[in-house]
Amino acid sequence: MNVLIYLVPMALLLGLIGLIGFMWTLKSGQYDDLDGAAVRILPDDDIEE
């Protein structure tokens, strides 16, 4: 059962990373314009002509 000593903290750490990631997306305003993100991929203005 010694494997728990690092497996449990790892599981928690992974969960925490997910939580922190979510908080970051929330803070950086990635949910402010959900419809916009969907249509912004349509124009290819990043391609040089």
Add this chain to the structure above:
Amino acid sequence: MAEALDLSRFVERSDNGHAHITLAVEGVGCAGCIRKIETGLKKLPGVIDARLNFTQHRLAVDWRDAEIDAARIIETLKTLGYGAYPFAPELIEADEVRQAKWLLKCLAVAGFAAMNVMLLSISVWSGNVSDMTQETRDLFHWLSALIALPAAAYAGQPFFQSAWRALRARQLNMDVPITVGVILALGLSVYETATHAIHAYFDSAIMLMFFLLCGRYLDQAMRRKTRQFAGNLASLKAEFAHRFGAEGELVMVPVSALQRGDRILVRPGETVPADGLIISGFSEIDQGLITGETAPRAVDVGTMIYAGSTNYSGALSVEVTAAGTGTLVDEVERLLARVTAAKSRTVRLADRAARLYAPVVHATAALTAIGWLMAGASIHDAIVTAVAVLIITCPCAIALAIPAVQVVASGRLFRSGVILNSGDAIERLAEIDTIVFDKTGTLTLPDGVVDDRAIDPDLLERAARLALSSHHPLATALTKCARKRFPYPEAVEEPGRGVRTLIDGEEACLGSASFCGLADEALVVPAGEREASNICFAHAGRFARIPVRQRLRPDAVAVVNALAARGLNLIVLSGDRAQPVQAVAERLSIRRWRGELTPAEKITAIETLKSQGHRVLMIGDGLNDAPALATASVSLSPVTASHLTQARADALFIGDRLEPVLNAVLISQQAKSLMRQNLVLAVVYNTLAIPIAVAGLVTPLIAAVAMSGSSLLVTLNALRTRFDRAPSLSSDITSSPTKVLDPDIKKTHRTEADYAVLPPAEAGGGRFQHDCFAHNRLEHDALEIVR
């Protein structure tokens, strides 16, 4: 425009010389618009960044203050084809956004904790039936506590705060049993862990919180969406006034900045921004929005005019006597205050259920504990059973199921052109048995429509293009007939009289009969056309009398028939003269109508209906309707309605058609029956589960799982209608023998009503009609990609 625009109230300046403004943008419909606006603005010297929020139709622009100003940015947008209006977020909206973020954070924390605690719990459960040692189990329980306690302390705040507020006000709400349940379950679990027991209930508490937060967030998201839309509308409709500066120069200021004693100029075709006394000029004024009266009234020096009326013919200098919420508006407000107080007494279904239910939950749990103690059980067993009862009776079905139905229904309403101002409007809409219509702007379109049956199309085209150079409201109606949408060069408007220019070397005039040099006998108005306002056009010896009349909404007849067929009483109450009201009522085969009503009489009429036991839906747009809207059980307004009226309506509908009214009623009725279904499900579940829990056969964990199961069940039931097609009138129209579709509707290709959320043509809004409205949206996107 040559006149200076004073936008300083809306611009935020930072120390490094940068400035920022948020604009509500009109006419955004596709991916191409984003690129067009953003690249178009970034090309301007001095503009640092421009970003369009496509969801909210708001544009944030940053620029270096020294190089360019806000007015220039708005001008640029106008040349790109978009109307833009400075946007000042209302406090309440900012508050909602903050709250949404907070709820989402709580939800995330609860979700994280629930996942990890379940990970540990499942290990314990499987360990309990195999070879787990007590030390390992204790470790897992302590780990669960380590995760669950801080998470609950953070994510539970929305419930704890609300419960505390209710308790301080000596009331019970649904959050009280939730709070008690969560705290008891957590406290008990810590005790169990410390005494090396087999079960701990951290998972139940956290799961409960997670599901409840989902419901809270959904509910809140719906309200926030409406609030945002209303915020945009407010800025689109926010008017500017022309104020005389100290040296007589004109400055454009937002109406909200006007003060008593200011002198302002009101040009023909503009809306009067504030109540005031005319100090020079004479004109005709349309007070339709205020009184419902459609015929214009002549005004002169010394006449009081009121905010919200439309200036027809001449430029007026006005000294402001009351601005913002002026005297007449005050009067309306006073009436409103009275009736809104009466309305808040109707309690929402969910609240009503909660108020009855919360004491029952507490009492059952307490009685269970006492009963078990008296039966000789240990304190520990009694508390475990009580907690199980508390959790299992926790009305998640009510907390989640009704918001879920509301969200689904409001989404469907939104797609069929109805925007809700209040969530409980759905419940009230579903119960109506009587509909009261206002006439002007509600059954009829807010803008006049040119009756072009007897006019040479060639002549009409020239008249319509000439009309593009005029500000007169009648001319604005005429411009819709123009196929080529650019004005003649060198057209000159003589305020109050008409427009003239040279076309093909010959003089062309558009305006009153005398302005066009026509003799009166050339203009004998046939009987039956007296309601129409006339505008004359003369060019190269030919002339035309162009009648502009109020038209019924294109599908009014079909919608009214469909509503009548569903057994609803229909009534028209109007402030307009009896004759036109009767004409409209007869055309729509509505038997009950009354004209020439004051706002107070409208209220009395509705109150009488209500006292007879009818539940009344009022549909109106004028300022004179606002108190009546608030009196009625539930109210709808077209999006073109006046500001104050919109604020009072429970929901707004978009576009030229009346069909959203029918949809609103049908969707609400469906939603209501779904809510009832969900409540029945919840009650059945509880009557089955509570006895089992009281008998002590359910642990808190099983209670939490069962509770979540019931929540999921009711949510899925609510989502069932998510993808149903909005009830459509098309079948009614095609089968209806009284098919009276307006031919004009085809000409104006009003497909934007399907997805655009902006008023199509009020106060010049139509001029910003961007080309993507003309196409199907997908087609347009495809075109953009091909280009």
